[in-house]
Amino acid sequence: MDGTSMTGDGASMTGEHADLLQTLARHRGFLRQTVRGLTDEQAALRTTASELCLGGLIKHVAGTEAMWMRFAAGGAEAAESEPVDWEGRFRMAEGETLAGLLDAYEQVALATEKQVAQTPDLNLSHPLPQAPWFEPGARWSVRRVLLHIIAETAQHAGHADIIRESLDGAKTMG
Template identity: 80%
Template sequence: MTTRERIMTGERTDLLQTLAKHRGFLRQTVQGLTDEQAAQRTTVSELCLGGLIKHVALMEEGWMRFAVGGAKALESGPDGWASQFRMLEGETLAGLLATYEQVAGRTDELVATLPDLDASHLLPTAPWFEPGARWSVRRALLHIIAETSQHAGHADIIRESLDGSKTMG
C-alpha cells in the first residue's frame, strides 16, 4: 500500500469529490463561449465568466499555499485584487481553464498526500479575520469548496444573462 493510499481516507475522498463537483459546475458555465463572451460583463459588477475562473484558480492556489506554509504563503499571492475578476488583454478562456486545471491537479495531489488535515496556521492579519485565529488545512479546503460553489452560482447567473443558457437548472 502506498503512502497516498494510506492517507486517502473517506474524508479526503469526500472533500475532493465535493470540490470536483463544484469545479465542474463552474467549468460548465463557460462551455461553448468565445473569449469575448467570457470577458463580457452582464451586470453592474466587475464580474465576468473568465474572471471568475481566474479568481477561483487564484483563490484555490492561495489557500493551498496557506495549507502548507501559513499566512505568509497566502499573502505572497499575485497583486491586483480587482484584476482577478476580469479577463485582461491577452488572456484567453482556454488559457484560464488550463491554469485552473493545473491548480486543481496540484490541490488534489496535496490533499491526498498531506500528513494531517488538522495541521493549522495563524490567519493573516485582516479586518475579516479574528485576531489570532487559526485555520486547519481542513478548514482551508472547506473554504475553497464554499468559494467555488458560491462563484459557480454567480457564473450561472452571468451565463444566463449573457445568452439565456441555464447551466444549473
C-alpha cells in the first residue's frame, strides 16, 4: 500500500484516512473473492452447522457497515434510524440475488469512502447506543468505527472461506 486511496468520486486521499480505507478494501476483496463464480442457489446454501450462508454474509456485512457509518455521521439515533431484521440479515430472502447483494455492498463501500473522505477529523466521536454489550457512557470515534468495520469484515471473510470450502472445496485464503 502506498498510503493513497481513491474515493468513489475519483478524488485521492493520503495518510490515515487512506490507510484505513485500503485495509477495509482488502478485506472486502477477500469476501467478494470467496463468492466468485457461485450461483444464487449456492450462495443461499447453509453448508455448516451455522445459520450462515455466503449471500447472507455479504448482506450482513453491507448492512452492518452502513449502520456503523450512519453512527459515525450522526450517533446512535442515526444508526438506529433504519429498522434491522436481525435474523433475515444473515440469509438470502426470496427474490434476492448474489449479484444484487454484491451491488448493494458496492454502493455501501462507495458511500463509506465518500463519507471518510469528507470527515477531516477521525477523532469525531459519539456516545454508543445503550446496550448490554457496550460499556455505559462509552464513545466511539470515526476511527474506532472504521476499525470495527474492518474487524467485522475480516472476521466474516474468514467465515465465508469456511462456508465456501464446505460448499465445493474452494479455498479463498488457504
